[in-house]
Amino acid sequence: MASSLQDSIKSYSNSYLIEQYYRHLDQYMDEAKKVMEEEIALRGITKARIDEILAENEDGAAETIEVVHYDKKEFTQLEGGFSTNDSLLVRSMLTDHKIPFFMDTSATLLPFTGNELDAHLVTFHVHTASIDAARAAIAEHFVLDGARYAIKFADIKERLKSFNFYEIPHALLESMEIVDVDFSKEEKDLLADLGDRLLKEVDAIEADQQRVVFYYDSLEDLIARLRGGERPRFKHTDLLAALELLQIYCDDAAFPAAGVGIAEALMKFFFFTQGA
Numbered sequence: 001m002a003s004s005l006q007d008s009i010k011s012y013s014n015s016y017l018i019e020q021y022y023r024h025l026d027q028y029m030d031e032a033k034k035v036m037e038e039e040i041a042l043r044g045i046t047k048a049r050i051d052e053i054l055a056e057n058e059d060g061a062a063e064t065i066e067v068v069h070y071d072k073k074e075f076t077q078l079e080g081g082f083s084t085n086d087s088l089l090v091r092s093m094l095t096d097h098k099i100p101f102f103m104d105t106s107a108t109l110l111p112f113t114g115n116e117l118d119a120h121l122v123t124f125h126v127h128t129a130s131i132d133a134a135r136a137a138i139a140e141h142f143v144l145d146g147a148r149y150a151i152k153f154a155d156i157k158e159r160l161k162s163f164n165f166y167e168i169p170h171a172l173l174e175s176m177e178i179v180d181v182d183f184s185k186e187e188k189d190l191l192a193d194l195g196d197r198l199l200k201e202v203d204a205i206e207a208d209q210q211r212v213v214f215y216y217d218s219l220e221d222l223i224a225r226l227r228g229g230e231r232p233r234f235k236h237t238d239l240l241a242a243l244e245l246l247q248i249y250c251d252d253a254a255f256p257a258a259g260v261g262i263a264e265a266l267m268k269f270f271f272f273t274q275g276a
Contacts, residue, residue, distance in 0.1 A: 009032065009035050009036055009039055010039060010091070012039075013095065014043065014045060014049075014053065015056070017036060017039060017040060017043075017045075018040070018050050018053045018054065019053070019054070020036065021033075021036045021037065021040060022050070023054075044210060044211055044212060046210050049210075070100060070127060074127055074128055074129075075100075075101070075102065075125040075126060075127055076125065076126060076127075076128050076131050077104075077123055077124070077125050078123065078126060078131075078134065078135070078138070079144060080123075080144045080146075080147055080149050081122055081123045081147060081148055082121065082122050082123075082124070082142075082148070082149050083122070083148070084105075084122060086149065086151055087103065087105075087122035087124075088164055089141065089151070089162070090124060090138060090142075091103065093137050093138070093141070094124070094126070094134060094137065097133060097137050099126060099130040099133055099134050100126070100127035100130060101124050101125060101126045101127065101130075101134070102125050103122055103123070103124055103125075104124075104125060105122050121148060156260050156263055156264045156267075157250050157260065159267060160243075160246060160247050160263045160267065161247060161250065161251075163243065163247060163267065165215075165240065165244060176235060178233045178234065179235065179239060179269075181234055181269065182231055183226070183232075186258055187258055187262050188226040188227070188232075189226075190256060190259060190262070191222070191242050191245060191246075191262070192223050192226040192227050194245040194249055194259075195219045195222055195223040195226070195241075195245060196223065197249070198213065198216075198245060198248065199219055199220070202216055205248055209248070211248075214240075215240055215241035215244050218237050218238060218240075218241040219241060219245075221238070222238050225238060239269065239270075240270075242262070243263065243267070243270075246259050246262060246263045246266075250263070
């Protein structure tokens, strides 16, 4: 029941979600209210955007929601599965194309090697009448490699910008395991300098980029490790903090080639895509 409720609310567009939460909350049970509140926070919808959506809907631009009841037998499972990160993009794509679907997050576990960010595959079940449209939309961004889809990226920066920190497995975040990863002096200096910069600019960054800095609390420890011994000892959260620094500043005109190299290596380490 809870899973069905969450899946339903996650399928709402931003506009419909905001409209329901701020204008029709009295129609929902407490559990649904909590899920909607968490989903708004998860998507990082800013107060400015909320005000904009509510203003648009007041002007008669609200979405027209048509409720259609389907039989589960009318849905076909797509070949292959997606990482949790990639499934968010697929969900958004299918919603934008108005393709009826549901997600199965309990389908498959890939063999876990210790280097993969997420060994759990999410599968999609699409209404049979829309299966060709769904495959065409997915083929624009993904290729099927064995049992798993891998996303197509033009370059490392685009891959870096699409990395989703919301879906990092808790086991990875809570792990105290020391990771055998080394950086050159140039790379350590670059990351430490970016860390110092973010400590000063975090409020402006969160406002300008409309994001939450996930690993802000880890920055000082990361900087200390980078500027400490010759071969610092890192935890997974240190490496994720480093990856977030690179994501935040990768659009800077002066972003160095070394930063792109670090980002590529870290994303390979976390096995962000099957083909990385």
